[in-house]
Amino acid sequence: MPNSQGSTTPPNVELPVIVADVLVIGGGLSGTWAALAAAQAGARVVLADKGYCGASGVAATSGPGHWWVPPEAQARAEAIGQRMAIAGGIADPAWMERILDITWTTLPCIGDFYDFSTDETGTVQYRGLRGPEYLRAMRRKIHKHGVRILDQSPALELLAESGGSIVGARGLRRQRGEAWTVRAGAVILATGGCAFKSRLLGSHTNTGDGHLMAAEAGVDFSGMEFSTYHTVAPAHSTMTRSMSYAFATYYDAAGREIPVPPGDTTRTLARAMLEGPVLCSLHRMPEDIRERLRRVQPNMMLPFDRGHGDPFTQRFPVLLRPEGTIRGSGGVRLADDDCGTAADGLFVVGDAATREPVAGAVSGGGAILAAWALSSGVIAGRAAAARAVSRGRRTDSPARPLGQAGLRPVRQAAAVDPRAVTAAVQAEMLPYDKTIFRRGPALARSLSLLDGVWRDLRDHLHGEGSANAGETVQARESAALTAVARWCTRAALDRTESRGMHLRVDAPASDPALARRLIVGGLDRPWSRFESRFDDAPPQPLEHPATTQAGAA
Secondary structure (H helix, E strand, O other), rough: OOOOOOOOOOOOOOOOOOEEEEEEOOOHHHHHHHHHHHHOOOOEEEOOOOOOOOOOOOHHHOEOOOOOOOOHHHHHHHHHHHHHHHHOOOHHHHHHHHHHHHHHHHHHHHHHHOOEEEEOOOEEEEOOOOHHHHHHHHHHHHHOOOOOOOOOOEEEEEEEOOOOOOOEEEEEOOOOEEEEEEEEEEEEOOOOOOOOOOOOOOOOOOOHHHHHHHHOOOEEEEEEOOOEEEEEEOOOOOOOOOHHHHHHHEEEEEEEEEOOOOOHHHHHHHHHHOOOOEEEEOOOOHHHHHHHHHHHOOHHHHHOOOOOOOOOOEEEEEEEEEOOOOOOOEEEEOOOOOOOOOOOOEOOHHHEOOOOHHHHOOOOOOOOHHHHHHHHHHHHHHHHHHHHHHHHOOOOOOOOOOOOOOOOOOOOOOOOOHHHHHHHHHHHHHHHHHHHOEHHHHHHHHHHHHHHHHHHHHHOOOHHHHHHHHHHHHHHHHHHHHHHHHHHHHHHHHHOOOOOOOOOOOOOOOOOHOOOOOOEOOOOOOOEEEOOOOOOOOOOOEHHHHHHHHHOO
């Protein structure tokens, strides 16, 4: 079969089915913690990573800090109270208490593979870690516990029994031209958030694949409107390490300092960037922090060391790099306290899951989200292992693949360029005036355009028939990007107020009646509904005449 370069590529070789108790899809922070917890619980675990486990994902490129609060009652209560005060009324203090406790008791256990730093008194410092070493330690740790790792092995679709229970997944080992199938008693999605290929550092594998697979299994989402977090970055680099910019001073093209009100950095800079270039200087950073910066976040300085000047004495251009749902708070909705979903046998952790229980309508930044990644991984890993062991290793029952858009067109296969699909999605999801400053009419137009993109790829994009693994993965990614963009846009349109990071310019106030989570779902026809405050009175899906027809199959 000829590929896009005109050469001939042999078809993917089907590997023998791999049998496991637990399959973890994703090898970043939450995925490795989930795999470790499941293995420690006695489960036979397979982990499939889209990249290289231990080096892929946003945590591996950063200096992740953890929400690290001593177990004293007053300290915990104060930490939780501070977060609840800014969470927009939709966070859960019980979940916060839970992740604080799990993080406190669990993080030190990797000390056999990770060299925690100490302060001048010799006290071990657990709060902040060095991302590359952290993820490398997690890889070594799970390998020691017998986890089988499939590197460069993106999952394409979930497998389900006739009753709907999730029993595994299919994917490709793209470097080897091999197709893999894992049958498992439970599956954990640890595929991360979706940054819409914004060139956010470490996010190249975060394209919403797990979200699409979950939706095909009948799962819905929560908090997708809270997807507007942006990080300041040098214009010449993808180096999105935000800690340093706490000391930043910003200037417009004429050299005038831009006043930045506390707590409103993103919107202030976005307004200025819509008018013209913005420059930055880090001259206010103290000398001791500059020296420490190279140890905690060594990659932060690389672009400057490679010829882009001295950020402490020279001004440099900056932009805002969108993070989508990565440091937003939306994702797959949790159905129980074990990080289970509405699909039997399917669990979700880390940035693939909604973080509203611990972050609410604002970002959990690095610390809370790192603690969430660790804790949700531990919770789901243990629960998945218990479920799988109770069911036994059953591989004789028929299982059907659930993958649709980007794999199997519903109409005749035709030429659909995944790169054009990605560009169309980015045109709606990356511009500041569409994402940071939202307006109802613009959101409705974006949703209508995205619906059209979805129909085209759903009807005609034939990833399963691609000539090589790379083309198949790219087709599936484009479908996932489109699906996530539609859920984010639908949620933003239907939350007709401003709350947390979600700003509606045409509805700038918060509505007390909407201090509830907004659930979205649907593939061919996205829908939304606000969570009810009463179990016996479920709210009805919201519909908008302007978008209903565009979203119909």
